[in-house]
Amino acid sequence: MTQLPSEHSVEIQRLSRDCHQALILAILSRGPHHGYQLALELEARSGGAFRLNHGTLYPILHRLEQEELIRGDWLDEPTKRRRKSYTLTAAGRRRLTRQIGAWRDFFTRFFSVIEGEGP
Amino acid sequence: MTRFTRTLRQINEELDLPQPTRSRILLEMAGDLEDLYQHHLSQGLDPDTATRRAEEAFAASDEALKHLARIHRSGAGLADRLARQVGSPWEKALLVAWALAFIFIAGQVTTQEGFFVIVSPFVWPIGGLALAGFAFTLWKVYELVLKRPPDLHRLRSGLGVLLFLAAASLAISVCGFFYHLRWYAYQTYEGAPETVFMMFATWTRAISSMMVIGLLTAVLTAVVWFLLTGLVTRIEGRRADALLAT
Numbered sequence: 001m002t003q004l005p006s007e008h009s010v011e012i013q014r015l016s017r018d019c020h021q022a023l024i025l026a027i028l029s030r031g032p033h034h035g036y037q038l039a040l041e042l043e044a045r046s047g048g049a050f051r052l053n054h055g056t057l058y059p060i061l062h063r064l065e066q067e068e069l070i071r072g073d074w075l076d077e078p079t080k081r082r083r084k085s086y087t088l089t090a091a092g093r094r095r096l097t098r099q100i101g102a103w104r105d106f107f108t109r110f111f112s113v114i115e116g117e118g119p
Numbered sequence: 120m121t122r123f124t125r126t127l128r129q130i131n132e133e134l135d136l137p138q139p140t141r142s143r144i145l146l147e148m149a150g151d152l153e154d155l156y157q158h159h160l161s162q163g164l165d166p167d168t169a170t171r172r173a174e175e176a177f178a179a180s181d182e183a184l185k186h187l188a189r190i191h192r193s194g195a196g197l198a199d200r201l202a203r204q205v206g207s208p209w210e211k212a213l214l215v216a217w218a219l220a221f222i223f224i225a226g227q228v229t230t231q232e233g234f235f236v237i238v239s240p241f242v243w244p245i246g247g248l249a250l251a252g253f254a255f256t257l258w259k260v261y262e263l264v265l266k267r268p269p270d271l272h273r274l275r276s277g278l279g280v281l282l283f284l285a286a287a288s289l290a291i292s293v294c295g296f297f298y299h300l301r302w303y304a305y306q307t308y309e310g311a312p313e314t315v316f317m318m319f320a321t322w323t324r325a326i327s328s329m330m331v332i333g334l335l336t337a338v339l340t341a342v343v344w345f346l347l348t349g350l351v352t353r354i355e356g357r358r359a360d361a362l363l364a365t
Binding site: 062 | 151158176178180
């Protein structure tokens, strides 16, 4: 199996961060979400397996926003307090495509190790 | 929204960030907390349980808040860092006093008779920048003081334009200086010796008026940027206080 460059691969030392990023980008690829909606949808889509505490969620969201992979917009909602909604940017969509490939590759290698396949 | 005041106060105390950034984060969390609470209510939970569940979901560890603070500190733009350099009242007073002294001296120079008799062509684009800065300032003051946009994100939008205008004014002044210097050097070399002194006098008058106007525009624009940034910071602070008020 060929070695992938780091920006196209999942680094085992940053597994948790890369995993959270990929999950958030994937949910945002389905449309804009508020922070709390992201956490709820992640939990619902994973059948309760992936739970993201909001304390953990905001650092990830704000980092992604800073890297311009997602965009945060403050929205006017009548009779409600202002809400911040996140949207996937074109750069975020490209990153997600690369991340999907990287995770596939990661798990192929992972299973080849734990199931004893390969050289 | 008093039911989450305690949670928000706790985050406010632990989040080590300057107030404009902190209030934006708190406002975002406040909106999400309320929505999560409403979601739990819609799932059939009683208000107390819904409040507790929402608070539990937002319980941020010290490490998470430190991480959040690190992200925002590293992402602060040059303008934000610049604005934060002048924090205490005496620093602000010193800055404004310095700007006023400069404006006073520049005013004295520009009102001297004959100041505008020999004018560099570079003065006109600088004048255009000054007018643009003035128009932008009027619009921004109208927006902040009279229109009062509820959107926190919009409060700071466009303020960087003033810094750009200040920098452009300085850049044009410097370009104009070297352009005239080159012109003077060329004329000195080519012209008759008896005209050299007159050309020097013409050059210094043109260049001094241009530099004074250019620097004046840059300083005024930068001071207005600083004052508007302070106003925006106060508005953001007031909104954060209102959010945390019991």
